[in-house]
Structures are given as C-alpha cells and as structure tokens.
Amino acid sequence: MEHPLGVFIIPALAVILDAWLGDPAAWPHPVRLIGKGLDLYESAARKIDINLRLAGWLAVLLFAWAAWFIVTKLTAIPYLGPLLAVYFAYAGLALGCLLRDARKVVERLDAGDLPGARTALSMLVSRETAGLDAPAIRRSLAETVSENLNDGFTAPLFYLALFGPGGMWAYKTVSTMDSMWGYRTDRYVALGQGGARTDDLLAWLPARLTALFLFVAARRLGLKSTTARARFRADARKMESPNAGWPMAAAAWLMEGRMGGPTIYFGKVKDKPVLGPEGTSWDRAKLHRLFRLVRGTGTLAACALIPLLGLVRLAL
Template sequence: MESIVFAFVVPAVAMILDSLFGDPQSLPHPVRFIGQGLDLFEGSARKVGLNMRAAGWVAVILFGIGAWSIAEVLVAIPYVGILIALYLAYAGLALGCLVKDARRVAFLLDTEDLAGAREALSMLVSRDTSKLDPAGIRRTLAETVSENLNDGFVAPMFYLTIFGPGGLWAYKAVSTMDSMWGYRTERYKDLGRAAAKTDDLLAFIPARLTAWALLLTGWKRGLNYGEAKVRFEEDARKMESPNAGWPMAVAAWLMNGQMGGRAVYFGEKKEKPILGPKGRGWDRDMIRTLIFLCKSAGHRIGWVFIIGLGWLQLAF
C-alpha cells in the first residue's frame, strides 16, 4: 500500500497543490538550502584555490548525491515520511508559480504599467529587461514560459514519477546549480561547466517530451499544428542549448509568433537564433493563449507520467 501511495498519490497530490497554490515560498524551501550550500561551496573552493572546472564536477556529485540521500532518509521516517515526501514533491514543481508570474507580467503590460512589467519579468529571466518595449516583453515572456515548462515542471515530474522525491531533488540540485553557475562569464565559465553539461543530459528526454506534449495540446486546441509539426525540430536544433529550443520552437510555430533575436545578458548584446515565423510579434491574446497552452500541456503530461511511469516505481 505504501509503495502505491509513493508512486501515484504523492505525485498526483503534489501536482494538484502546485496548480492551486504555486510555490510554497513562505515555508522552508529546499532550493534555498541548496542555493546557500552552493554559495558556501563556491566561496570555499575559491578561497583554497581549487581548480574551478574540477570543483564544478565535485559539486555536481556532492550536491546531487547529497540531495537524493537526504530526501530518501526523510521520506523513510516512520509515520511522517509520507507527509515529508508530499511536501518535497510539491516544493519541487513550479508550473503553478510560472503561470501565476507570467499572468502578472501580462496583466501589468495590458494595464500599460511598463515599468512594473519590466520589473516583474526580470524576476523570471537572466537577461536585462530594463529597456524592453511591450513587444520585447511579450516575446521574452513567451520564451521563458515555454522553456521553463520543461525546466520547472516536466523534468522534475519525470524524475519524481520514476525515482521518487530523491530523484526529483537530485535533478533539482543540478538544475539549481546550472541556474546559479551556468553562465559563460569569466567567473562561471569553468565552475559552471559540469552543472551545464549534467543538466543538458538530465533534461534531454524531458525537453523532447515537453515539445510533443505542447504539440498535441496545440492540435486539440486548433492551433497551427500542421506547420509546427513539420518545422519545429529544425528550429529547435538552432539553439546553443540541446534542450531549450524544443518547447520554445513548438510554442513559436503553434502560436505563429517569433522567438529569439537580440537580447542583452550581463551588459552584452547577443543575437539568439530565430524560432518560429520571422517578424511575427506577440499580442495580448497570443500570450494568454500560450500561458494556458503550457499549463494544459504540463498537466496532461503530468498525468501520463503518474499513470505510466509510476508503475516503474512499483516494479523496482
């Protein structure tokens, strides 16, 4: 009975809680502990003069195994272990928070609060948003919503339904590390290399499943399915990341809106590959449809994982 609870009930309830309440920001959150640990690790590694590339690989192994082990110990505690498992699963999913934050940016823009929209968007992306016009805000929002559908929800759910909370938090540890260190700046180009490579590997399958979930959901909603199906894979491969382009390209073609183009990161201009129909902007209705599309696709594939991949937990 307990194995059935962990395989099916825990991920199902966690997904429902995430949809209803979003991220439990007012409670002790594992990501914050991981982030604090990574800051301490980086400071110590630089202080003692470790080779940064080697230190990055040590961090991947140490934090990945550590997160898995701590989660497994906690969920094995008699009586309360199931409640802890539920909280760890819920805290590891971020679709509800993504949808809520994206809708806030869209609302601020729709009410002509350009400064507020820029500030709210800056909480979701690493690029500079201070000079974005409404068209740039909508395009950037479309990119981050479609990309983070995988990073914040599909990939964590994938590992949760196969390996339980331990697997989810091993993935989240690497993903958090990549978010903090995975930049090609002078400071992080060596330290973050291991996290970026590991995150690329772990997200490889989920990113492609995310793309197909979006495509099938778009087909059911009568969006630009035919052209998206034919063209998204070619566009997806234009990106530097082996994974980010997959959900982004599908969303761009389904919605008939361009993604990519010029963006500013850490004061430097960067030309990103064009995904979707070149020159086609995003309007209010397109953004709202995309947010709903991503939410629907996430929930659809979540239930597929729970019903299908949950059996793997029972098998092992």
C-alpha cells in the first residue's frame, strides 16, 4: 500500500502549483521531449515505408509504456523521488497556463490590437487565426478554453489521482500523440488513428465528469442551468469527437454563447456543429465569466477527484 503522502498531497500540490505558476516558458517540459520523440518516430516510420496505421498503434504502446516506466522509476529514487513526483504531477496540468494565455488574448482585444490577439490565439489553437475578426476570436477562445478544461486538466488529474505520476504521463503521452497526429488529413489519417482512438477511450469518463463539474460550479456562481441541462447533451453528440462536445456544449449553454460554425484548418473550411443557443455571441464580460466558471470547475474537480480516486488507488 502506498503512503498517503504520495496519494493525496502530491496531486494537491500539483494543482496549487499549476494555479500559481502555470507553465513558465523557460522551464523544461516533458511534453516538448515527447513531441520531439514523436517527430523522430514519424520521420523514421515514413522513411522505412512501414504501414502507417500499424506504426501509429505501435507508437501508442511504445511511448505510453516508456513514459510510465521512466516517470515511475524516477519518482522512486530515494529522497529525490518525491520532489520529482511533485514536478511531474504539476507539469502534467495546464489549467493555470490556459487561463493566463486566454486572458492575454482578451487584453489584446481590449487594447484594439487585433493582430496581436490573433497571434496570441494562435498559440492556443490549431485552427488558422490570420483572418479572424474580434467576434470570431472570442468564439474561438471560448471553444478552446472549455474543451481544454478536460484535455489539459480534468483528464490528466483523473489519471494522476488514480495511478500516480506514471499513469498521468502515460495518458499525457497519448493525448500529445492525438494533438500532433490526430487529424483526418491525408498526412495523418492513418498514422494518427491509434493515438486518436486511445485518447477517445481514455478521455471518455473525464469529459463527462468535466460537464458535471461545470454544472455544479455554475450553481455556485449563480448561473441558470435549467435549459442548459436539458439541451447540452444533444449538442455534445453533434461533435466528431465523442468527448470534446461535453465540456464545450455545457459551457456554451451555461454561458449562453454560441460555439461552432465555419472554421479553417490547414487551409480548408470545416463546418463545425453549432453548440449553444442560436443568435448568441461572446463579449468581454461573458468571456471573463467563463474563465471564472472554468477556474471554479477545476477547483471543484480537484476537491472531488483527489480524495475519491486516492482512496480507490490505496485500495488497489
């Protein structure tokens, strides 16, 4: 049985550090190392002309196992291990950084700096931002903040609390693979299948928990949720992803701000499903309320998942 210090305190410290420090750009980060490894793997797979679908599935097994093995071994080092465990746990959460970067986009819009807002937004999204006007920037920002509440916080926290830093980084590796390769383009449709399908499976429950936590947090903020509860599930199921629509649709209906519509990816226009009430939009005040809702949801998720899943982990 593991010591409660590693089960409860390390995830709690990670959440606190994420809220306080975010992701300082000058600090090393495991995701960057994973990304470099995936780039090298992709280059080798294409060079030797292996079946790319098979190569993608093999990458899931190889990289997820390697992440789990390395982090587990490092965090088991006497004396140094607990400090490394805190670092790996903190580095796997991205809510603090997400909200800081999102506020920078809003600040640039408030200052009338449309090009600066587009550039700042481009650091958060994979869509093309060069031609976006202010309303489209606000909508895009609302979409990425609500979607990444699960991808960048709830899901990694779920696996951290349940399996420790090693389990968290096995999940983060799959998530990174999906972020890099999970596009239905000619280049990635085969190679990215394994990462995308595995990420869909691993994020299924956390995404639905994120929607639940959003509704609980909304009540604490005094937001009306009757219509949102009745309508968001139907919208969530419109999305191609089995998971992304749950936090997005919940946020769209709670905040009464429309999401979706024509979006440009890799030079092609994609008509994304419309989520939330028709005829609504996003303004500065609504975005800041969304940020407060997301922050409150993250706090609620931490307060619920760390003790509950920690007890499950101790019982395993």
